[in-house]
Amino acid sequence: MAAAQTTRPALYADVLVLGGGPAGTWAAVSAAEAGARVILADKGYCGTSGATAPSGTNVWAANRDVRIHEASIRDRHVLGGFLSERSWLDRMLERATLNRHKLEAWKYPFTFDQHGDVRYSLQGPEYMRLMRSRVKRAGVKILDHFPAVELLADEHGVGGAVLVSLESGESRTVHAGAVVIATGGCAFLSKALGCNVLTGDGYLLAAEAGAEMSGMEFSNTYGICAASASVTKNAFFQYGTYTYADGTVVEGTDTDEQQITPARIFKIQSAIAKKLNDHTIYCRFDHAGEALQPQLRKSQPNLFLAFDRLGINPFKDRFPVTLRLEGTVRGTGGIHIVDETCATTVPGLYAAGDAATREFIAGAFSGGGSHNAAWAMSSGSFAGEAAAAYSKRLSASVLGRSLKGLSTTPQTSAASSSPLVSAKTQEFVRAVQDEVMPYDRNFFRTEYKLCESLIRLNGVWANLREGASAAGVQTVRYREAAAMAATARWMYASALARPESRGMHQYEDYPELDPAQQRRLLSGGLDDVWVKPHQPAPAHSHSPF
Structure with missing residues (x-):
């Protein structure tokens, strides 16, 4: 059933970007730089909403030692169940490097290591404040607190969306030559920090238009956090010792691995998950030496703010922990993209960031922070550029298209709520x-x-x-x-x-692990859900080279 009609005139753009996080803002800037008229609509306030804005993250970069770099790619390929693709990793890394240089030129306050090299660590508030500024400087019209409730389409494909103001409740129609979905993943309102707006909206919009999902079985990530807080920074919790109330170490959390790796934190999470329903589990960051502690506080102040407010020194005091579901925010499932432009199977519709599948770069395991951050800025740029080019190629003006709503849920034009x-x-x-x-x-x-x-x-x-x-x-x-x-x-x-x-x-x-199942799975459908293999495992897939 179509969404409510509005008496306000429709807005027109070449490219409509849905979502105002890293992927959305990079898409908007890239489309505008390609000469497109761009509108960006965000469920929250662009620059402050989403998982990145209140957090800190590194951006994946190649190690200057080629041997270390190649070894890290091989390790990630194995960890991801041999589903990542080297060509995508190289392309993502190349674009992420260019975008990091842009951030430097835009005066992002990067810090330096002891060798004088730039440390590519992003503080969410500064990063997203800068990206909002760049979006505005590019001439993009920003609609804050205006989530999309349905896409519009005709025989040419997707051509806009209907938005609803969270402030007034009014609906607003936007016609566009192409749409980029960058609405993030789905954390199921689990109260993980920044995830209150990440409810899978873009997936539903895409599926209603006929797009497919990919890798949705790889969407069950949880993050460790203090029971009284919402910050799920897994890397920091690898410095912890996990104990029961009587001080006994929780079985399986005292791993033999010394390095901070995704595999290690997954083992710790598994051990905690087995006991949390029946026990209170405590953590203390006692594996972080005194020299490291100031660096940890500086790199993720939000994590320590909650402790400070409660009078807890997490390096010396025990505190109870829990696991919060992060779903596809840290998982790898999302909208299936068909090529390097981040196009979906639906003409005029593109996907970027956590809204898109990340199997190409992370396989069956979480892209975590650094890989996901690089993916957001690179896929956003790819999608924005491609959407601008697609809109430019349309023979008919967006003003002349007869668009219809695609919503499958009941909606009405009634002004009053129920x-x-x-x-x-x-x-x-x-x-x-x-x-x-x-x-x-x-x-x-x-x-x-x-x-x-x-x-x-x-x-x-x-x-x-x-x-x-x-x-x-x-x-x-x-x-x-x-x-x-x-x-x-x-x-x-x-x-x-x-x-x-x-x-x-x-x-x-x-x-x-079954080698015969080394393939991606596509899924889709609304009333009748379906799943099918995407393709057989690529040749020599046990090696990323």
């Missing part, structure tokens, strides 16, 4: 969370539990599709619930279609 709709929306959200948040259902997967959850999630989706019509801001919240339900269904259907353990997808029924 308490009943709000209550039902919250009920749907809780029902989805009940299936995806438990560790013994999503982290430790079994065929029986996945089937159970998928049946219930299908019921949630059916009820959402037949629910009462939402209006204004209620439409946004209702769409969030629908997006989370759709995302969870693609996740579990894909997991059931991969009877093996690969990367973060750990299947207790099938604990071994």
Whole structure:
């Protein structure tokens, strides 16, 4: 059913970018630099919303020692279940390097190491403040607090979107030659820092237009954090010792690995997840020496702010921990892109950042911070440039297209809100969370539990599709619930279609990696979810070279 019609005149652009995080802002700047008229619409306030804005992260860069660089790529290829592609890694690294140089030219305050080399570490607040400034300087029109509730399309493909103001509840139509979805991943409102706007909205929009998902089985990442906080910086928690209330070390957390690696933190997470339901687990960062402690505080002040407010010295005092679901924000699943332009299977529709699959660069394991940061800035640039070129190639003006809404959830033009709709929306959200948040259902997967959850999630989706019509801001919240339900269904259907353990997808029924399943899985569908193999494993795929 189409979204509410507005009496306000439509806006027109060559490129519409949905999302104002790193990928969205790079897409907007790149499209504008290519000569396109650009509108950027963000659910939050562009520059402050999303997972990057309140955090700090490194940006993946090649080690100057070629042997170390090649070894790191090989290690990541193995960790990712042999699904990453060297050509994508090289291309991403090349563009990320160019964009880092742009940040330097734009006067981002990078720091330097003891050798005088630039340390490519980004502080979210400064980074995103700068990116908002560059977006505005590029002539892009920014619509803050204006999430998209449906895409518009005609026989030529996607040609715009309907937005809803979170401040007034009014809807606004934008016609555009091409659309870039950079709305981030889905963390299922788990209260992880910066993830309150990351509810899989872009996935639902793309699927309604006919796009496919990829790698959705690799979407069950959790982050360790203090039980009373929301900052999930896994790298810092590798400095911790994990104990029960009586001081006994939690089994499996005292690993033999000395280096800070994704594999090590995954082992620690697994050990914690097995015990958290029945025990309170405590952490202390006692593996961080005194010389390192000031550096850790400086690199991630938000993490330590919560401790300081509670009077806790995490290097000396124990504090309880928990795991917060980060889903596809740190996972690798997302919208399937078909080529190096970050185009989807739908004409005029592009995907970038966490909204797109990251299997090309991370395989079946989380891209973490540095790889995901490099992917956001590079894929954003690729998508923005390609969207601008696509819009320019359109023979017909965007003013003359007869566009129709693609929404599959009930919406209305009624001005008033309904308490009943709000209550039902919250009920749907809780029902989805009940299936995806438990560790013994999503982290430790079994065929029986996945089937159970998928049946219930299908019921949630059916009820959402037949629910009462939402209006204004209620439409946004209702769409969030629908997006989370759709995302969870693609996740579990894909997991059931991969009877093996690969990367973060750990299947207790099938604990071994199966070489015959070294392929990507595409998924999609709304009322009827489907999963199919994308392609067989590429030749010589056990080596990234």
